[in-house]
Amino acid sequence: MAKLKKYWFLIAAPVVILMAILLAARIVGAMDYHHNDNDFFTFWLAGHLVAHGGSPYDPAQWLAGYHQFEIGFIPNPAFLYPLPLAMLLTPLGRLPLPAAYVTWVTLSELMILASLAILLRLQTNPRRKLFFIPLLAGIVLFRPTILTLTQGQVSGLFLFALVWIAFLWQKGKWFGGGLLLGLLALKPNLGFIVIILVAIWLLRNKNWKALGGMLLSGICVLVAGLIYNPDWVVQYLQVGSNKLSETFGGSPTVWGLGALISHNQTTATLIIGSLAGLLLLFGFFRASLPARASLQPLSVLALAVCMTLLVTPYTWTYDQLLLVLPLSTLILTMDRNGVRFPLAASLFLGIDVLVVILLFFDALLQVEILNVLVPLVVFGLCLRWLPRGGSASDHGNLRDLRPESVGRD
Secondary structure, three states, X not given: OHHHHHHHHXXXXXXXXXXXXXXXXXXXXXXXXXXXXXXXXXXXXXHHHHHOOOOOOOHHHHHHHHHHOOOOOOOOOOOOOOHHHHHHOHHHHOOOHHHHHHHHHHHHHHHHHHHHHHXXXXXXXXXXXXXXHHHHHHHHOOHHHHHHHHHOOOHHHHHHHHHHHHHHHHOOOHHHHHHHHHHHHHOHHHHHHHHHHHHHHHHHOOOHHHHHHHHHHHHHHHHHHHHHOOOHHHHHHHHHHHHHHXXXXXXXXXXXXXXXXXXXXXXXXXXXXXXXXXHHHHHHHHHHOOOOOOOOHHHHHHHHHHHHXXXXXXXXHHHHHHHHHHHHHHHHHHHHOOOOHHHHHOHHHHHHHHHHHHHHHHHHHOOOHHHHHHHHHHHHHHHHHHHHOOOHHHHOOHHHHOOOOOOOO
16 A cells, blocks of 8 residues: 555656646746736846846846846835845746746745645544645635735745644654744745744743754854845845835735724824734734643644734735645644534635635725735634644644653754
C-alpha cells in the first residue's frame, strides 16, 4: 500500500504541476498588465533592479523601469516592501517579465494547494479527506484567491509560510518554525502583527527555542538588507509612511470601518478603530493566554491571522487569502465537535457568498471597506469553536508546550 501511495504521488504530481502551468499561462495571457494596475510588476521590477545592482527605493530607477518595459500604470514612486523581499525575488527578476509572471502564478497555485494539503494532514479527524473537495471549492471561488493569482501578489507565499510554521511546531520543530515566523517580517503590514501576537503566546509558554529562531531570522533579514544597502531601513520607512498616510482609512480593517462610519473624520476614525482593536485584542488574549487555555499552535496562528487582517493599518482584499488557514482549522474543528457535515463543509462556500454580497455593497459605496466583515465573521467563529479544542493532532502534542519539553527541536 505504501508503494502504491508513492507511485500515485509520482504520477499525480507532474499532472498537477502541468495543470497549474497551463492555468497560469491562461491567467497571464488574459491580463493586460501593460496598461492596468498589476502588482506583480512591482515585485518583478524590485527583483530585477536588485539583480542588476540597482535600488528599488530610488524613484528615478523605479520610474525608468516602468518606462523601459512600457508599463503605463505607475501606482507607487518606489518599492513598498523591505529590501530583503526584493533580494528574495531576484531569481524572478532575472527572467523575462512574461515568463516570470507565469512562473510566479504557477508557484502561487501550487503553494495554495500545498497549504490545503498540509492543513488537512495536521488534522487527525478521520473524516478530513471528505473535506478536501469542499475546501478546495471554497478556495477556488474565494475572491482573495482570484485576486492573488491575477494580480501576482505574494499572499500565497505567506499563507504557505504560516501553514509550514504550524506543521513544524506540531512536529515539535520549534526552532525551525520560529525561523519561518521571523521571515514574515518581509511583509511588515501583516507579518509584524502576527509575529507580535504569536511571540506573546510563545513567551507565555516559555518557548525559548521558537523565540530564538524568530529573533535569529529577523536579524538575518535586517543584516542581509544592510549589506546590500546600509540605508535601506530609512528609505523603506519613508516610502512606507508616505503610502500609509495616503491610504489610511481606506482598507478593509477596523480603521476603514471607523472612517466609513465617521465619514472620514480623523479623530473619530482613530477612536472607533482603537476601541474596536482593543476589544478584538481582548478576545484574542482571553482565548490564548490563560493557563487553562487549550489552544495549540495551529489555533493560535488562526486567531492571529484574523486579528492581523482586522487591525493592521494597511491591507487589501487579496491579503484575506490568509483566511484559508483559520477557515480550514475552524471547519475541521466544528466537524469534530458535532456540527453536521453538510453545515461544516459548506461554511467556506458560505463565506464566498458573503464576499460576493459585500462586493455588491462596496461597489455601491465605491469603497473596499466592507470586506472587513469577512475576517470579523471568521474571527468570531474561531473564538466560538477553537477554544473547544484545536486539531486532534494538537492534543497529541500538548506535552510539547510544557517548559521542560520546549527545548527539544
